[in-house]
């Protein structure tokens with residue numbers, strides 16, 4: 085004989101536990117706030133209704149099957165409000181987190197208005213109808229109570245997030261239907277075992293399957309719609325703030341100003357906003373997808389806001405790097421470099437120091453003279469420039485100028501004489517990127533590194549990590565750098581006859597004549613150099629916001645997998661890479677297991 089608490093121990097809590105195990109790496113501060121808020125609202129909104137309905141005997145419990153009663157409701161039922169909300173929210177997280185929120189915005193005014201208002205009209209009528217038929221003692225009582233109780237809250241949520249819910253209809257449907265079917269199945273077991281009993285006098289006595297009244301199915305369906313819609317209301321609001329950084333300038337914090345901004349984000353119809361930032365982000369994502377499978381996969385595990393801004397940062401770095409690399413004429417290369425430099429000067433014209441950032445209440449839009457860029461850039465490049473200009477207010481200027489120093493190195497055709505040169509070049513083009521990634525992750529997680537010593541320590545490690553990845557990149561690309569760019573980053577000190585080898589790689593562009601063995605020996609030596617710094621650089625991870633520690637490890641481990649592929653190959657591979665499944669396995673291992681190490685002793689910093 086089952087009791088109510090048995091139902092939780094056997095059927096609901098284990099499912100929540102499994103879902104929590106699957107989703108914990110994705111539960112960022114914002115996600116935690118969202119789930120906590122939806123659970124609290126579910127509890128507060130359902131408690132009076134449930135007391136009212138049990139008071140009117142719509143359903144009842146045998147005293148021996150429950151632990152205790154508060155008001156008219158068993159404690160296990162109060163637990164149910166929270167457990168169901170947790171279960172459905174975690175399940176929904178698995179299905180709804182993968183595409184950037186802004187891609188689900190509806191910019192068509194007519195369809196937006198129809199999708200917003202027609203269901204609201206229907207819900208108003210259903211509320212009134214529900215109120216009329218919810219007469220205690222009548223067989224429409226339970227149905228009527230569900231109708232008048234649920235419709236107002238759906239109406240409210242639909243106003244802000246209905247269009248978003250519709251745009252994401254497939255994942256919304258999976259998020260709602262699966263937990264509904266599961267809870268109906270559990271309900272049927274409990275009803276059969278008489279854990280609770282639905283009063284035939286206040287129910288329609290229509291059964292969806294034997295022993296399962298229609299109202300019970302409707303109840304689970306509607307409550308799951310409310311939970312999923314509630315979660316999506318947050319996703320849409322967060323998405324608006326991530327996309328329209330100047331219109332919604334406050335980042336996540338527990339302050340009334342932020343909550344009020346969030347309310348504005350919730351009610352704001354995205355069709356009243358410009359679609360241009362979203363189109364730019366789409367272009368940025370195309371750049372990432374085309375250029376780097378590794379970072380594309382890794383980006384998926386970052387919290388949504390961090391991910392979006394990392395994509396923008398990646399795309400800007402990628403297109404500027406390509407602008408220089410893909411141009412054969414040195415003169416034009418120099419002009420392009422100048423153009424990028426002018427843009428960076430304009431972006432950071434208001435800064436007084438290298439690491440001065442503008443994160444105050446209303447970040448100033450940088451004054452960029454777009455006409456010259458419209459003339460000289462492709463549409464895709466222009467999109468990436470516009471996108472970075474929307475997030476540059478919280479980024480420091482120094483790393484951008486370091487990136488320029490790296491590009492200048494290439495334009496000037498400087499050679500890499502020794503490992504010191506290799507490390508310097510790598511710190512310019514990738515150490516700088518590491519610093520910028522830290523600023524994105526800290527700002528978008530709503531945290532800050534207050535302590536100067538700790539800031540310097542973390543930035544140092546991020547730069548080191550960038551250098552490590554760049555050296556791996558160079559070890560992998562000896563052949564492509566030579567064939568496509570006529571360039572060599574292998575330190576001359578590694579070569580027996582440096583002038584001849586550099587000539588073969590840079591002028592003849594014929595790397596294979598050096599022999600696979602020699603190429604592999606250069607690569608292996610550089611990878612050994614990278615390995616020397618790699619472990620050290622990982623020490624910085626534990627001081628990053630907790631929600632990005634696992635994802636950073638995924639990004640760096642996937643990328644470092646390339647080094648293993650080079651080392652494991654018997655000959656020098658043309659372009660070593662990890663297969664799709666290897667990337668997935670590395671991600672799972674880094675996210676769920678290896679990252680655990682960085683969650684402990686986070687505050688015992690030996691170095692700062």
Ligand SMILES: CC(C)=CCC/C(C)=C/CC/C(C)=C/CC/C(C)=C/[C@@H]1[C@@H](COP(=O)(O)OP(=O)(O)O)[C@]1(C)CC/C=C(\C)CC/C=C(\C)CCC=C(C)C
Nearest residue numbers: 376383397398401402514518521546549550553554557624
């Ligand atoms: C997840 C995600 C989207 C991350 C984006 C990271 C980012 C902004 C990368 C910019 C990459 C870029 C195009 C830079 C221009 C210079 C360059 C070519 C650098 C090389 C990158 C390789 O990119 P590529 O497009 O060639 O990729 P494929 O090889 O084709 O797959 C680099 C090797 C640099 C990469 C360096 C980083 C990502 C910095 C790593 C450091 C951190 C994430 C900070 C970690 C923090 C601590 C405290 C350790």
